[in-house]
Amino acid sequence: xxxxxxxxxxxxxxxxxxxxxxxxxxxxxxxxxxxxxxxxxxxxxxxxxxxxxxxxxxxxxxxxxxxxxxxxxxxxxxxxxxxxxxxxxxxxxxxxxxxxxxxxxxxxxxxxxxxxxxxxxxxxxxxxxxxxxx
Numbered sequence: 001x002x003x004x005x006x007x008x009x010x011x012x013x014x015x016x017x018x019x020x021x022x023x024x025x026x027x028x029x030x031x032x033x034x035x036x037x038x039x040x041x042x043x044x045x046x047x048x049x050x051x052x053x054x055x056x057x058x059x060x061x062x063x064x065x066x067x068x069x070x071x072x073x074x075x076x077x078x079x080x081x082x083x084x085x086x087x088x089x090x091x092x093x094x095x096x097x098x099x100x101x102x103x104x105x106x107x108x109x110x111x112x113x114x115x116x117x118x119x120x121x122x123x124x125x126x127x128x129x130x131x132x133x134x
Contacts, residue, residue, distance in 0.1 A: 015040035020076050021087040021110060024050075033086065035065070035130075036075055037103075040093045046071040049116070049128060056086075056109065065116060065128040 019037035026032070031053045039045035049065040076088075089107030096102075101116040113133040 016090045016092045016106075018076055019087075019089060019091040019105065019107070019110075020085065021107070023084040023086050025084075034068070034083075036071060037091050037093075038073060038076070040096055044073065046073050046075055048075075049130070051130070059110065060132045062132075063130045065130045066124075067118075067126040067128055 017038035017040055019035070022034040022036070024032055024034050033051040033053070033055045035049045035051055036046050039047060048068045048071050050068050051063055051065055055063055087107040087109040089105065089110070091106065092104040094102040094104060099118040103114045103116060105111050105114065115131045115133060116128055117131075119127040119129055
C-alpha cells in the first residue's frame with residue numbers, strides 16, 4: 001500500500017542538487033547558455049535548458065528558456081572546447097514538477113530565488129520562462 005503522507009512530506013522537503021551554467025558555442029555558430037541541474041528524485045537525470053546569449057545582462061528579469069533533451073549527469077564535469085564553465089554551485093529545488101520549478105541558486109553569478117515554468121499557448125512545446133523572484 002502507498003503511504004501518501006510520506007510521499008507528500010518528501011515532496012515538501014527542499015533538496016539541494018548541483019547545477020552548472022555553460023556558455024555554449026554551438027556547431028551552427030550561435031552563442032547561448034546552457035543551464036543544467038540534477039533532478040532531486042532521479043540522480044541519473046540532468047535537466048537542461050538553453051538560455052539566450054544576453055542572459056547574463058538580463059539575469060534579474062524574465063528570460064525565455066528552451067527545454068532541451070535531458071543529459072547524463074557527467075555533463076556537470078564535462079570539458080569541451082565548445083563549452084565554457086560560467087557558474088557552478090548548488091540549487092535548492094523548493095518545488096519540482098514536470099511543468100514548474102521553484103529554485104534557489106547558490107552560485108557566484110546566479111544566486112537567489114527563481115521560478116521556472118512551462119509556457120502555455122505557444123507554437124512550441126519546449127518553451128519555458130525563467131523569472132527572478134523579488
